[in-house]
Amino acid sequence: MSSPPSTSAMWPWKIPRRSSVTRRRARRSIASRNAGSSSSRYDSTGCSPGEWSRSGAPRTSRKRSLAGGSAGGGMAGLEHAAPPAVKAHGGSSAPDREVSRGGEIGLGFGRDGRAGPVTELPRRPDRMRGSERPSVTASTPTCTFRLSGLELGLDEPESALRQRACARLGLELGELRGFRMAKKSLDARRRRGGMRYVCSVDLVLGDGRRTSGFKRALRSGRLSAAPVVGSFEVEVPPERRGRRVVVVGSGPAGIFAALVLARNGARVTVIDRGARLEQRGPRVVAFHRGRTPDPETNLLFGEGGAGTYSDGKLYSRVDDALEVPILEELVACGAPASLPYDARAHIGTDRLHRILPELRARLVALGTEFLWETRLEALVTLAGPPRVVRAVRTTHGELPCDDVVLATGHSARDTWARLAEQGVVFEAKPFQLGVRIEHPQELVTRGRFGHGDEAALLGPAAYNLVCRAGSGEPGAFSFCMCPGGKIVASVNEAGLLCTNGMSNSTHSSPWANAAIVTTFGPDDYAAYGAGPFAGVAFQRSLERAFFEAGGGDYTAPAQRVPDFLAGRESAGSLATSYTFGARPGRIDLLLPERGRRALARALVRFDDMLAGFAGPEGLLVGVEARSSGPVRMTRDRVTRTAAGFENLYPVGEGAGYAGGIMSAAVDGARSAQVLLTTDSRVCDSGVRPRGGLD
Ligand SMILES: Cc1cc2nc3c(=O)[nH]c(=O)nc-3n(C[C@H](O)[C@H](O)[C@H](O)COP(=O)(O)OP(=O)(O)OC[C@H]3O[C@@H](n4cnc5c(N)ncnc54)[C@H](O)[C@@H]3O)c2cc1C
Structure with a gap:
């Protein structure tokens, strides 16, 4: 694959961020100022007893369930019932891998019952090589907990949090079966000792002793069951397998819809009116030089959608269990490993240009076809109600299909007008x-x-x-x-x-x-x-x-x-x-x-x-004027289909259901899961859109 074009014509500055000498000097200076301060906060059993008193009411029910210590499967009791069609994170489609979300915690991250060295948990079980796979069963006595409120100095390595977590819970390091960063955000308030990161970590613990530090953390609410990590895979009913789906738009909503569809066996064609990345860059540069915009390939249209020339900030106001798999996918394509836990996750335009071809290659490997510079002109429908789209008419001919995902972004005003003429229902929105x-x-x-x-x-x-x-x-x-x-x-x-x-x-x-x-x-x-x-x-x-x-x-x-x-x-x-x-x-x-x-x-x-x-x-x-879209395509809350249509799925920002890269990606991925299963309960694992912008 040829490498993407340089963006240097658009990006003239070549200023090094900080010299490593400056960084090292600053680190040394902070280290000497902090010497003793962070470690002295913790005694051998964790923290000073008074430290937690301000943290709100104890969560007694949670405390009872967790402190009792349960096997991975036992933690299911803490969660809502798992949606029946959702599979274990990244698991195969074999029915015996289908587990409840509580089971997923135990199976996904548990290690065998013996105390052993602390284990990093970045790799998903399905991506592990044979010898790395944990030899666990559903009854393995491990639980994954999230411990929040851990402080980390600006100059400290993240690995320091393992000791800090153990100290807080009064555990030996050897009792930690697994460790993973869950969140890292900067507390920029200048208090004694300077600024700090505030972190949450996920810990896999055995079903063993529950120390007073552990119980104190539970009471304070800083320790809880780790939230469920979602999965792209769903159980597709036999009659929905192998459907031909046309995805209109290759922005975050379209691309993650395509990924979910392709990973679950659908036959996917992605069309985009704009050019693929290798041709898109030069056309954007041509606009900057000639001041004449190209209506089809520009900063908004083309491979990756508006997200391609975006800042690539990935924090969002949507709270969905699919965020982690989406971020992991980006990491697998070359994004920084800290993306899934960095509270200010940011990719940057330059890196996005390296990630997108990799994402495309993964989709192609799954059988997805891409048709660039191919604009949706009209839907070819059978009379309803509800109307059924049997093909899409494009600038390069008709594409027959079983379903259509419409992910056109917030600037496809001409396409919206055409769709409205064809009976797609739009509403004005704030x-x-x-x-x-x-x-x-x-x-x-x-x-x-x-x-x-x-x-x-x-x-x-x-x-x-x-x-x-x-x-x-x-x-x-x-x-x-x-x-x-x-x-x-x-x-x-x-x-x-x-x-x-x-x-x-x-x-x-x-x-x-x-x-x-x-x-x-x-x-x-x-x-x-x-x-x-x-x-x-x-x-x-x-x-x-x-x-x-x-x-x-x-x-x-x-x-x-x-x-x-x-x-x-x-x-x-x-x-x-x-x-x-x-x-x-x-x-x-x-x-x-x-x-x-x-x-x-x-x-x-x-x-x-x-x-x-x-x-x-x-x-x-x-x-x-385009921080968010001014219209919404009315869609059914349960089936996610456009009003009056049986198989048309409006998604993402152009449809009015997202306000940024992450919320668009989540909306595309979730809608694809509903398309595949016709079961909106696949979304029950935590979509809580809070509205507005990301
Ligand atoms: C410069 C810039 C910076 C941004 N920075 C950020 C940021 O840092 N963080 C963040 O969260 N968000 C950011 N955004 C917003 C973010 O890019 C969008 O919210 C997001 O891309 C929306 O995703 P989407 O998939 O719904 O639509 P889009 O990304 O807009 O993709 C729509 C795609 O559909 C295609 N299309 C449209 N009509 C047709 C048709 N008729 N036929 C075929 N294809 C069609 C277009 O070519 C386009 O590729 C930024 C946007 C811009 C423009």
């Missing part, structure tokens, strides 16, 4: 809109980490700021923050301007950008029509106004924050990372009044949280 704000990265890092050694260790800082609605005023929040990043024009139509942000894995640019957005509901954009596409008309009118205000060549109108607040045009040249540069414009007048008020209020608040945020170094660039 969506977010605002501007990008850009600062020198140095200002953000200094504001968050100060000048100390921590800043040198942690690298470019990110932020996540929220200004809640109050006294009749709309709220606003920062979104898609790209430390060391670049503002890009995420455009697929001529004459419209829309911004977004990206960054490489090294966060190497000297700029930090984020969207500052507020939510507009159908009532707020009612002036643009009463139908489902009123939000699209609203987006378009703003994108056109910003395009024209920038001079009509993709230069963006921009305004310094103090000028935005004072209602005047900015003077002088405006430095920005934005691909096409910026010129002074009245963003305060271009935005709808509701948006202007929300942003003005939020910017003042954010300045209290991050010094200099609303100062002259803050530059607003716009417009950020």
Whole structure:
């Protein structure tokens, strides 16, 4: 496979992140400051008794079940009943591998009953080589627990957490049968001893003694049964096996739907209107050089969808047991191993370009066919109700199929219009809109980490700021923050301007950008029509106004924050990372009044949280009109099929069921499982979409 094109034409900075000498020096300095502090917190049995008193009410029922110590299978009692069709994580399709989720814990991660050396648990049982496979049975007396609230110094290795976990539970290291990082997040509050990581770990313990430290941790709620890890595999009923499925769109929703379908034996064809990665890069670069967008292959359309030129931030507001297998798949394709537990998981555009061809190769190996530069034109249906799609009409002819997964993303406005003509039901929905704000990265890092050694260790800082609605005023929040990043024009139509942000894995640019957005509901954009596409008309009118205000060549109108607040045009040249540069414009007048008020209020608040945020170094660039989609395709909650259709599955952001890479991937994968099983209970293992953006 030829290597993907270089993105250097779009990514001019070659600034090393930190020299290793600087990092080493900072580490030494912090180590000497921390000497004794972290270890002295723990006595030989764990921690000081008073440490847990503030942690809330004891969870007595959980304590009883867990402290009693149960075999892997016994832990099932702690969980909801397992959905009947879900298989063990990554297990084969043989019925004897089908286990309850409680059993999955015991089988998946248990070791034999003997105390042995501490074992890392990164490898799934189905990926283990013969000699590595644990010789366990369903009755093996092991349980997997999650211990949260463990602190780790910035300079400490993660392996230190094993001892720390044992110390907290009052266990010997030898009693630990398995260990895995579950979560690692930065606590950037500067307390005594400096910043810390706060971690959760999964521990496999024998069915043996339950120490006082163990019981104390249970009472405090810091120790609980480890959550279930989901699985792509499902038990496909005989009549649903080997179906021909066309997946429209190769973004995260489409690609993970395809993966689940292919892994479960479906015959999958993925079509995408845009080009494969090897051809996509040069066309994006051509747009940047010639300022004429290609309507089919651009920053939004083509292999990997909008996610390909994204920042690749993978934290999400969706809580689903499939997140871990999705992240593991990305790790297997070359993403960093810390992805599944890093609370600020980030891949970066450069690495995404290495991962996607690998993901494609895996799908091809499973028999998936890819048709690039092939646009869905229409559905070929049999009369209903419900209507049955028997083929899709594309720019390269008709493709017969048993099912269609529609994963078109949030910018396929022409396709939506065509589908609506064919009877697919759309609803208008609330969506977010605002501007990008850009600062020198140095200002953000200094504001968050100060000048100390921590800043040198942690690298470019990110932020996540929220200004809640109050006294009749709309709220606003920062979104898609790209430390060391670049503002890009995420455009697929001529004459419209829309911004977004990206960054490489090294966060190497000297700029930090984020969207500052507020939510507009159908009532707020009612002036643009009463139908489902009123939000699209609203987006378009703003994108056109910003395009024209920038001079009509993709230069963006921009305004310094103090000028935005004072209602005047900015003077002088405006430095920005934005691909096409910026010129002074009245963003305060271009935005709808509701948006202007929300942003003005939020910017003042954010300045209290991050010094200099609303100062002259803050530059607003716009417009950020596609942070989320303005429509939803109505679908059945149980079958996930489009209203009035038997075999049409709208998924992902374009269908209105996701707001970012991870939620789109989860929605695609879950919908594929429902398609295969016609049993929505496959989703019972924890989809709790909290709405809004990732
Ligand atoms: C610059 C940028 C940065 C971003 N950064 C992040 C981030 O850091 N983290 C995050 O979570 N999210 C980020 N996002 C958002 C994220 O990329 C999307 O939420 C996500 O890609 C949505 O996935 P999807 O599969 O639903 O749709 P998409 O990724 O949009 O994929 C849709 C695909 O469908 C294809 N298609 C459309 N119409 C047709 C048709 N008629 N026929 C055939 N194919 C068609 C398109 O070509 C496209 O490839 C970013 C977006 C952009 C633009």
